[in-house]
Amino acid sequence: MSLDGYVADRDGNFDWAAPDEEVHGFVNDLERPVGTYLLGRRMYETLQYWEDPPGLADEPPVIQDFAAIWRSADKVVYSKTLANPSTAKTRIEREFDPDAVRRMKAAASRDITVGGPHLAAEAMRAGLVDEYHLIVYPVVVGGGNRALPDDVRLQLELVDERRFRGGAVHLHYRQST
Ligand SMILES: NC(=O)c1ccc[n+]([C@@H]2O[C@H](COP(=O)([O-])OP(=O)(O)OC[C@H]3O[C@@H](n4cnc5c(N)ncnc54)[C@H](OP(=O)(O)O)[C@@H]3O)[C@@H](O)[C@H]2O)c1
Numbered sequence: 001m002s003l004d005g006y007v008a009d010r011d012g013n014f015d016w017a018a019p020d021e022e023v024h025g026f027v028n029d030l031e032r033p034v035g036t037y038l039l040g041r042r043m044y045e046t047l048q049y050w051e052d053p054p055g056l057a058d059e060p061p062v063i064q065d066f067a068a069i070w071r072s073a074d075k076v077v078y079s080k081t082l083a084n085p086s087t088a089k090t091r092i093e094r095e096f097d098p099d100a101v102r103r104m105k106a107a108a109s110r111d112i113t114v115g116g117p118h119l120a121a122e123a124m125r126a127g128l129v130d131e132y133h134l135i136v137y138p139v140v141v142g143g144g145n146r147a148l149p150d151d152v153r154l155q156l157e158l159v160d161e162r163r164f165r166g167g168a169v170h171l172h173y174r175q176s177t
Pocket residue numbers: 001006007008012014017039040041042043044046078079080081082093094095096115116117118119120122145
């Protein structure tokens with residue numbers, strides 16, 4: 001996200017958040033323990049690239065690693081419009097049912113993530129999110145797609161933070177009890 005809280009600017013661009021090798025490696029390690037991604041349709045459309053990136057064998061190890069992490073996770077895509085998934089290990093849900101996600105969490109042996117922001121807002125409103133990971137880039141974009149919704153209030157506890165050489169900062173929060 002940008003310092004002013006957007007995951008994409010008004011033109012839909014987020015090239016200013018392209019991870020360098022250090023950030024990519026860190027994100028890979030964050031995502032490695034994840035068993036299931038809960039994805040809004042728009043986030044899924046962005047991430048499905050990783051199913052079969054062109055020229056993957058010639059890419060740096062950090063890119064190959066992320067592609068393998070993506071392929072190994074289960075995906076649940078929330079959408080009223082998407083007819084069929086274009087990736088393996090993927091199912092589509094037409095509604096976000098908080099009770100179903102609560103049951104999924106209770107039964108899960110590995111972590112579950114939720115994104116992009118519109119879908120994540122529903123999980124936040126339903127009290128389903130235990131932890132938040134934000135990577136803040138040193139850029140102000142002035143508007144666009146908000147990382148965090150307007151109408152949710154949370155009390156959080158800072159668990160960890162990390163500063164990257166390129167100027168980004170990772171913030172890890174836990175829902176305060
Ligand atoms: N900064 C970065 O590093 C970065 C990285 C990746 C992506 N991005 C940006 O983030 C965007 C994705 O985030 P987003 O917040 O715009 O979208 P999102 O939350 O990923 O997806 C929204 C879509 O999810 C579906 N959905 C949401 N709530 C639902 C519900 N209750 N029941 C059923 N379906 C539901 C709907 O799909 P339907 O319309 O099909 O019903 C809705 O249009 C991308 O487009 C990209 O621009 C930024």
